[in-house]
Amino acid sequence: MKFCSNCGNGDLEYIIPEGDHKHRYYCPNCDTIHYQNPRIIAGCVPMYEGKVLLAKRAIEPRYGFWNLPAGFLENGESPEDGALRELFEETGAKGEVNRLHTVFSLPNFNQVYLLFLVDLTSEEYEATTSESLEVRFFELDEIPWKEIAFESSTFALESYIASPSKEKVNLGQFVKY
Protein backbone atom coordinates (compact mmCIF):
# COMPACT_ATOMS: atom_id res chain seq x y z
CA MET A 1 0.00 0.00 0.00
CA LYS A 2 1.52 3.28 -1.18
CA PHE A 3 -1.43 5.68 -1.18
CA CYS A 4 -4.48 6.07 1.07
CA SER A 5 -7.47 4.44 -0.64
CA ASN A 6 -9.79 6.84 1.20
CA CYS A 7 -8.20 10.27 0.45
CA GLY A 8 -5.32 9.60 -1.98
CA ASN A 9 -2.61 10.88 0.38
CA GLY A 10 0.82 9.45 -0.51
CA ASP A 11 2.44 10.05 2.88
CA LEU A 12 1.21 6.99 4.75
CA GLU A 13 2.74 6.04 8.08
CA TYR A 14 3.44 2.45 9.14
CA ILE A 15 2.75 2.50 12.87
CA ILE A 16 1.24 0.56 15.76
CA PRO A 17 -1.99 2.46 16.50
CA GLU A 18 -2.87 3.18 20.12
CA GLY A 19 -4.47 0.14 21.76
CA ASP A 20 -3.27 -2.11 18.93
CA HIS A 21 -0.40 -4.60 18.86
CA LYS A 22 0.53 -4.71 15.18
CA HIS A 23 1.90 -2.33 12.57
CA ARG A 24 -0.73 -0.88 10.23
CA TYR A 25 -0.70 1.58 7.38
CA TYR A 26 -2.14 4.80 8.79
CA CYS A 27 -3.18 7.94 6.95
CA PRO A 28 -2.54 11.06 9.06
CA ASN A 29 -4.48 13.16 6.52
CA CYS A 30 -7.90 11.49 6.93
CA ASP A 31 -7.16 9.46 10.10
CA THR A 32 -7.84 6.07 8.48
CA ILE A 33 -6.18 2.87 9.68
CA HIS A 34 -5.80 0.38 6.82
CA TYR A 35 -6.13 -3.20 8.06
CA GLN A 36 -4.87 -6.04 5.91
CA ASN A 37 -6.07 -9.57 6.57
CA PRO A 38 -5.65 -13.12 5.28
CA ARG A 39 -7.74 -14.27 2.36
CA ILE A 40 -9.86 -17.41 2.15
CA ILE A 41 -9.43 -19.93 -0.63
CA ALA A 42 -12.58 -22.03 -0.93
CA GLY A 43 -12.35 -25.38 -2.63
CA CYS A 44 -13.26 -29.02 -2.48
CA VAL A 45 -12.36 -32.68 -2.63
CA PRO A 46 -14.89 -33.69 -5.32
CA MET A 47 -15.74 -37.39 -5.08
CA TYR A 48 -17.82 -39.72 -7.24
CA GLU A 49 -17.96 -43.47 -6.60
CA GLY A 50 -14.58 -43.49 -4.87
CA LYS A 51 -12.79 -41.42 -7.51
CA VAL A 52 -11.57 -37.85 -7.12
CA LEU A 53 -11.95 -35.17 -9.81
CA LEU A 54 -8.79 -33.12 -10.35
CA ALA A 55 -8.08 -30.19 -12.69
CA LYS A 56 -4.79 -29.36 -14.41
CA ARG A 57 -4.12 -25.65 -13.95
CA ALA A 58 -4.28 -23.44 -17.05
CA ILE A 59 -3.05 -20.44 -15.06
CA GLU A 60 0.00 -19.44 -13.07
CA PRO A 61 1.20 -20.14 -10.48
CA ARG A 62 1.85 -23.86 -10.99
CA TYR A 63 0.62 -23.89 -14.59
CA GLY A 64 0.26 -27.50 -15.79
CA PHE A 65 0.05 -29.04 -12.32
CA TRP A 66 -2.96 -30.97 -11.02
CA ASN A 67 -5.04 -29.45 -8.26
CA LEU A 68 -8.24 -29.68 -6.27
CA PRO A 69 -10.74 -27.11 -7.58
CA ALA A 70 -10.29 -23.99 -5.42
CA GLY A 71 -10.10 -20.22 -5.62
CA PHE A 72 -10.44 -16.97 -3.69
CA LEU A 73 -13.71 -16.56 -1.85
CA GLU A 74 -15.65 -13.54 -3.07
CA ASN A 75 -17.42 -10.86 -1.07
CA GLY A 76 -21.10 -11.75 -0.70
CA GLU A 77 -20.42 -15.47 -0.83
CA SER A 78 -20.37 -18.23 1.80
CA PRO A 79 -17.41 -20.66 1.75
CA GLU A 80 -19.73 -23.52 0.73
CA ASP A 81 -21.06 -21.52 -2.22
CA GLY A 82 -17.54 -20.46 -3.17
CA ALA A 83 -16.35 -24.06 -3.18
CA LEU A 84 -19.18 -25.18 -5.47
CA ARG A 85 -18.66 -22.16 -7.76
CA GLU A 86 -14.96 -22.93 -8.14
CA LEU A 87 -15.76 -26.59 -8.76
CA PHE A 88 -18.07 -25.61 -11.61
CA GLU A 89 -15.76 -22.95 -13.07
CA GLU A 90 -12.73 -25.22 -13.12
CA THR A 91 -14.31 -28.56 -14.01
CA GLY A 92 -17.91 -28.02 -15.17
CA ALA A 93 -19.04 -30.50 -12.49
CA LYS A 94 -21.77 -30.02 -9.90
CA GLY A 95 -22.11 -31.45 -6.43
CA GLU A 96 -23.32 -31.09 -2.88
CA VAL A 97 -21.31 -30.22 0.21
CA ASN A 98 -20.99 -33.24 2.48
CA ARG A 99 -18.84 -31.61 5.19
CA LEU A 100 -15.87 -29.33 5.76
CA HIS A 101 -12.87 -31.57 5.27
CA THR A 102 -9.65 -29.55 5.59
CA VAL A 103 -8.52 -26.19 6.88
CA PHE A 104 -5.01 -25.54 5.61
CA SER A 105 -3.31 -22.29 6.46
CA LEU A 106 -0.27 -20.60 4.97
CA PRO A 107 0.48 -17.83 7.45
CA ASN A 108 3.48 -16.57 5.44
CA PHE A 109 1.24 -16.11 2.44
CA ASN A 110 -1.79 -14.78 4.36
CA GLN A 111 -4.02 -17.53 3.01
CA VAL A 112 -6.43 -20.01 4.57
CA TYR A 113 -7.85 -22.87 2.51
CA LEU A 114 -11.31 -24.17 3.39
CA LEU A 115 -11.74 -27.45 1.50
CA PHE A 116 -15.10 -29.22 1.58
CA LEU A 117 -15.80 -32.85 0.86
CA VAL A 118 -18.22 -32.63 -2.05
CA ASP A 119 -20.36 -35.49 -3.35
CA LEU A 120 -20.69 -34.98 -7.11
CA THR A 121 -24.28 -35.33 -8.28
CA SER A 122 -23.21 -37.05 -11.49
CA GLU A 123 -20.15 -38.21 -13.39
CA GLU A 124 -20.43 -35.25 -15.78
CA TYR A 125 -17.67 -32.69 -16.20
CA GLU A 126 -15.93 -30.69 -18.93
CA ALA A 127 -12.68 -32.16 -20.26
CA THR A 128 -11.23 -28.64 -20.45
CA THR A 129 -12.34 -25.24 -19.15
CA SER A 130 -10.91 -21.72 -19.40
CA GLU A 131 -9.13 -22.35 -16.11
CA SER A 132 -8.12 -25.98 -16.66
CA LEU A 133 -5.99 -27.61 -19.37
CA GLU A 134 -7.46 -30.99 -18.49
CA VAL A 135 -10.03 -32.40 -16.11
CA ARG A 136 -10.38 -36.05 -15.16
CA PHE A 137 -11.18 -38.54 -12.44
CA PHE A 138 -8.41 -40.36 -10.63
CA GLU A 139 -8.64 -43.53 -8.64
CA LEU A 140 -7.11 -42.86 -5.22
CA ASP A 141 -4.18 -45.18 -5.98
CA GLU A 142 -3.27 -43.35 -9.19
CA ILE A 143 -3.06 -39.77 -7.95
CA PRO A 144 -0.01 -38.10 -9.60
CA TRP A 145 1.57 -36.98 -6.32
CA LYS A 146 4.61 -35.36 -7.92
CA GLU A 147 2.41 -33.30 -10.22
CA ILE A 148 0.10 -31.86 -7.56
CA ALA A 149 0.13 -28.05 -7.60
CA PHE A 150 -0.07 -27.11 -3.92
CA GLU A 151 0.65 -28.47 -0.45
CA SER A 152 -2.98 -27.83 0.51
CA SER A 153 -4.20 -30.33 -2.07
CA THR A 154 -1.58 -32.93 -1.15
CA PHE A 155 -2.51 -32.60 2.51
CA ALA A 156 -6.27 -32.88 1.88
CA LEU A 157 -5.90 -35.87 -0.45
CA GLU A 158 -3.52 -37.66 1.93
CA SER A 159 -5.89 -36.98 4.84
CA TYR A 160 -8.84 -38.32 2.87
CA ILE A 161 -7.03 -41.49 1.85
CA ALA A 162 -5.80 -42.10 5.41
CA SER A 163 -9.34 -41.89 6.78
CA PRO A 164 -12.17 -41.41 4.25
CA SER A 165 -14.98 -41.36 6.80
CA LYS A 166 -13.27 -39.20 9.43
CA GLU A 167 -15.63 -36.37 10.36
CA LYS A 168 -13.19 -34.21 12.32
CA VAL A 169 -11.69 -31.46 10.19
CA ASN A 170 -8.06 -31.95 9.21
CA LEU A 171 -6.03 -28.94 10.31
CA GLY A 172 -2.90 -28.44 8.25
CA GLN A 173 -0.33 -25.73 7.85
CA PHE A 174 2.59 -24.80 5.63
CA VAL A 175 5.12 -22.51 7.26
CA LYS A 176 8.13 -21.13 5.44
CA TYR A 177 11.06 -20.64 7.84
Added chain:
Amino acid sequence: MKFCSNCGNGDLEYIIPEGDHKHRYYCPNCDTIHYQNPRIIAGCVPMYEGKVLLAKRAIEPRYGFWNLPAGFLENGESPEDGALRELFEETGAKGEVNRLHTVFSLPNFNQVYLLFLVDLTSEEYEATTSESLEVRFFELDEIPWKEIAFESSTFALESYIASPSKEKVNLGQFVKY
Protein backbone atom coordinates in the same frame (compact mmCIF):
# COMPACT_ATOMS: atom_id res chain seq x y z
CA MET B 1 -12.39 2.54 -2.18
CA LYS B 2 -12.04 6.06 -3.59
CA PHE B 3 -8.38 6.27 -4.59
CA CYS B 4 -5.93 3.75 -6.02
CA SER B 5 -3.73 2.46 -3.19
CA ASN B 6 -0.94 1.79 -5.70
CA CYS B 7 -0.68 5.16 -7.53
CA GLY B 8 -3.08 7.55 -5.77
CA ASN B 9 -5.31 8.08 -8.82
CA GLY B 10 -8.79 9.27 -7.84
CA ASP B 11 -10.53 8.24 -11.07
CA LEU B 12 -11.14 4.57 -10.36
CA GLU B 13 -13.46 2.57 -12.56
CA TYR B 14 -15.87 -0.08 -11.26
CA ILE B 15 -15.88 -2.70 -13.99
CA ILE B 16 -15.92 -6.43 -14.72
CA PRO B 17 -12.36 -7.12 -15.92
CA GLU B 18 -11.87 -9.34 -18.97
CA GLY B 19 -12.12 -13.00 -18.04
CA ASP B 20 -13.69 -12.12 -14.67
CA HIS B 21 -17.32 -12.38 -13.56
CA LYS B 22 -17.56 -9.74 -10.84
CA HIS B 23 -17.24 -5.97 -10.60
CA ARG B 24 -13.87 -4.76 -9.29
CA TYR B 25 -12.32 -1.39 -8.66
CA TYR B 26 -9.86 -0.86 -11.49
CA CYS B 27 -7.23 1.84 -11.88
CA PRO B 28 -6.76 2.79 -15.54
CA ASN B 29 -3.68 4.85 -14.62
CA CYS B 30 -1.51 2.01 -13.29
CA ASP B 31 -3.59 -0.93 -14.56
CA THR B 32 -4.23 -2.38 -11.09
CA ILE B 33 -7.32 -4.47 -10.28
CA HIS B 34 -8.27 -4.09 -6.61
CA TYR B 35 -9.79 -7.29 -5.26
CA GLN B 36 -11.80 -7.20 -2.05
CA ASN B 37 -12.43 -10.39 -0.13
CA PRO B 38 -14.18 -11.64 3.00
CA ARG B 39 -12.36 -11.49 6.30
CA ILE B 40 -11.88 -14.30 8.79
CA ILE B 41 -12.91 -13.96 12.41
CA ALA B 42 -11.06 -16.53 14.50
CA GLY B 43 -12.49 -17.48 17.85
CA CYS B 44 -13.35 -20.30 20.19
CA VAL B 45 -15.76 -22.12 22.43
CA PRO B 46 -13.55 -22.21 25.55
CA MET B 47 -14.52 -25.09 27.84
CA TYR B 48 -13.39 -26.16 31.30
CA GLU B 49 -15.06 -29.00 33.19
CA GLY B 50 -18.32 -28.57 31.31
CA LYS B 51 -18.49 -24.78 31.70
CA VAL B 52 -18.01 -22.22 28.95
CA LEU B 53 -16.00 -19.01 29.39
CA LEU B 54 -17.75 -15.93 27.95
CA ALA B 55 -16.66 -12.29 27.76
CA LYS B 56 -18.85 -9.20 27.99
CA ARG B 57 -17.84 -6.82 25.21
CA ALA B 58 -16.17 -3.55 26.19
CA ILE B 59 -16.21 -2.33 22.59
CA GLU B 60 -18.78 -1.57 19.93
CA PRO B 61 -20.61 -3.10 18.18
CA ARG B 62 -22.76 -4.85 20.79
CA TYR B 63 -21.07 -3.16 23.76
CA GLY B 64 -22.20 -4.85 26.99
CA PHE B 65 -23.30 -8.11 25.37
CA TRP B 66 -21.76 -11.50 26.10
CA ASN B 67 -19.74 -13.22 23.42
CA LEU B 68 -17.40 -16.06 22.61
CA PRO B 69 -13.81 -14.75 22.41
CA ALA B 70 -13.17 -13.92 18.75
CA GLY B 71 -11.60 -11.31 16.50
CA PHE B 72 -10.16 -10.61 13.07
CA LEU B 73 -7.44 -13.00 11.97
CA GLU B 74 -4.16 -11.17 11.34
CA ASN B 75 -1.75 -11.52 8.45
CA GLY B 76 1.00 -13.98 9.35
CA GLU B 77 -1.25 -15.98 11.67
CA SER B 78 -3.00 -19.34 11.40
CA PRO B 79 -6.68 -19.53 12.44
CA GLU B 80 -5.77 -21.75 15.41
CA ASP B 81 -3.18 -19.24 16.63
CA GLY B 82 -5.62 -16.38 16.07
CA ALA B 83 -8.30 -18.10 18.13
CA LEU B 84 -5.92 -18.66 21.07
CA ARG B 85 -4.61 -15.08 20.82
CA GLU B 86 -8.14 -13.65 20.95
CA LEU B 87 -8.98 -15.94 23.86
CA PHE B 88 -6.02 -14.58 25.81
CA GLU B 89 -6.59 -10.93 24.85
CA GLU B 90 -10.26 -10.97 25.78
CA THR B 91 -10.23 -13.25 28.83
CA GLY B 92 -6.64 -13.80 30.01
CA ALA B 93 -7.22 -17.57 29.71
CA LYS B 94 -5.08 -20.12 27.91
CA GLY B 95 -6.02 -23.36 26.25
CA GLU B 96 -5.42 -25.90 23.54
CA VAL B 97 -7.32 -26.38 20.29
CA ASN B 98 -9.36 -29.57 20.40
CA ARG B 99 -10.96 -29.28 16.95
CA LEU B 100 -12.64 -26.85 14.57
CA HIS B 101 -16.20 -26.60 15.83
CA THR B 102 -18.15 -24.06 13.75
CA VAL B 103 -17.85 -22.23 10.46
CA PHE B 104 -20.40 -19.44 10.42
CA SER B 105 -20.56 -17.14 7.43
CA LEU B 106 -22.20 -13.76 6.99
CA PRO B 107 -22.04 -13.21 3.24
CA ASN B 108 -23.73 -9.80 3.46
CA PHE B 109 -21.05 -8.65 5.84
CA ASN B 110 -18.14 -10.38 4.07
CA GLN B 111 -17.20 -12.27 7.21
CA VAL B 112 -16.47 -15.92 7.98
CA TYR B 113 -16.17 -17.08 11.59
CA LEU B 114 -13.88 -20.03 12.34
CA LEU B 115 -14.66 -21.10 15.91
CA PHE B 116 -12.53 -23.80 17.54
CA LEU B 117 -13.44 -25.96 20.48
CA VAL B 118 -10.71 -25.10 22.99
CA ASP B 119 -9.92 -27.06 26.13
CA LEU B 120 -8.74 -24.54 28.73
CA THR B 121 -5.55 -25.63 30.45
CA SER B 122 -6.71 -24.24 33.81
CA GLU B 123 -9.59 -22.40 35.44
CA GLU B 124 -7.58 -19.14 35.44
CA TYR B 125 -8.77 -16.02 33.67
CA GLU B 126 -8.93 -12.26 34.17
CA ALA B 127 -12.21 -10.88 35.55
CA THR B 128 -11.84 -7.87 33.25
CA THR B 129 -9.56 -7.03 30.31
CA SER B 130 -9.17 -3.99 28.06
CA GLU B 131 -11.59 -5.64 25.64
CA SER B 132 -14.03 -7.15 28.17
CA LEU B 133 -16.15 -5.52 30.87
CA GLU B 134 -16.54 -8.86 32.59
CA VAL B 135 -15.35 -12.42 32.08
CA ARG B 136 -16.84 -15.49 33.72
CA PHE B 137 -17.74 -19.14 33.36
CA PHE B 138 -21.30 -20.18 32.63
CA GLU B 139 -22.88 -23.55 33.16
CA LEU B 140 -24.51 -24.58 29.88
CA ASP B 141 -27.99 -24.25 31.39
CA GLU B 142 -27.42 -20.67 32.53
CA ILE B 143 -26.19 -19.06 29.30
CA PRO B 144 -27.81 -15.60 28.99
CA TRP B 145 -29.27 -16.23 25.52
CA LYS B 146 -30.91 -12.83 25.20
CA GLU B 147 -27.66 -11.07 26.02
CA ILE B 148 -25.45 -12.87 23.49
CA ALA B 149 -23.75 -10.41 21.14
CA PHE B 150 -23.78 -12.22 17.79
CA GLU B 151 -25.63 -14.94 15.89
CA SER B 152 -22.34 -16.77 15.37
CA SER B 153 -21.95 -17.28 19.13
CA THR B 154 -25.56 -18.32 19.61
CA PHE B 155 -25.25 -20.85 16.77
CA ALA B 156 -21.97 -22.32 18.08
CA LEU B 157 -23.24 -22.58 21.66
CA GLU B 158 -26.54 -24.15 20.58
CA SER B 159 -24.66 -26.61 18.34
CA TYR B 160 -22.34 -27.54 21.19
CA ILE B 161 -25.18 -28.10 23.64
CA ALA B 162 -27.15 -30.17 21.10
CA SER B 163 -24.21 -32.48 20.55
CA PRO B 164 -21.09 -31.88 22.66
CA SER B 165 -19.04 -34.72 21.20
CA LYS B 166 -20.01 -34.23 17.54
CA GLU B 167 -16.83 -34.09 15.47
CA LYS B 168 -18.32 -32.85 12.19
CA VAL B 169 -18.02 -29.08 11.82
CA ASN B 170 -21.25 -27.15 12.25
CA LEU B 171 -21.84 -25.00 9.17
CA GLY B 172 -24.02 -21.97 9.87
CA GLN B 173 -24.96 -18.85 8.04
CA PHE B 174 -26.71 -15.55 8.62
CA VAL B 175 -28.18 -13.96 5.51
CA LYS B 176 -29.88 -10.58 5.53
CA TYR B 177 -32.61 -10.42 2.89
